[in-house]
Amino acid sequence: MRKGQMTLLCAAQLNFASAIKLAHAFGCDLRVLSAANEFFILKHHGLMDCLSEINTNPCIIDEQGRLRILPYHDFHSSSYGCTICPPSMCKGLILEKIQASVATDGKKHKQLIYVGDGAPDFCAGLKLDEGDFLMARRDFPI
Numbered sequence: 001m002r003k004g005q006m007t008l009l010c011a012a013q014l015n016f017a018s019a020i021k022l023a024h025a026f027g028c029d030l031r032v033l034s035a036a037n038e039f040f041i042l043k044h045h046g047l048m049d050c051l052s053e054i055n056t057n058p059c060i061i062d063e064q065g066r067l068r069i070l071p072y073h074d075f076h077s078s079s080y081g082c083t084i085c086p087p088s089m090c091k092g093l094i095l096e097k098i099q100a101s102v103a104t105d106g107k108k109h110k111q112l113i114y115v116g117d118g119a120p121d122f123c124a125g126l127k128l129d130e131g132d133f134l135m136a137r138r139d140f141p142i
């Protein structure tokens with residue numbers, strides 16, 4: 001069994017946090033692209049050391065102690081033109097940015113394995129190249 005095959009097999013048997021830790025141990029470059037928010041993602045202690053980048057909606061705690069979630073894209077100043085994603089975040093645009101950042105010497109980026117479960121993940125899936133993988137969560141409307 002090759003290293004990558006073992007990672008996928010174990011991921012199916014473990015919870016998501018364990019799968020992230022295992023993929024990191026195997027040397028995978030792990031990035032988050034989530035329509036959740038910083039507050040939700042950062043509360044998962046123990047995973048931050050496994051992640052090289054987090055792309056999500058920023059948030060602040062206001063003077064009344066309320067959590068305020070801000071859009072990733074400033075859709076008030078310009079539209080990004082995607083009809084699949086919500087106005088706050090287009091995962092396809094962010095994936096294109098990631099692809100460009102990991103491309104080396106004008107060559108295609110590394111092989112990507114994208115895990116998702118919703119319509120914005122479908123948008124990102126449309127940006128994947130031949131040889132990349134889209135792993136959809138069972139019983140979710142990707």
Ligand SMILES: [Zn+2]
Pocket residue numbers: 082083084085089090091092093120123124
């Ligand atoms: Zn989109």
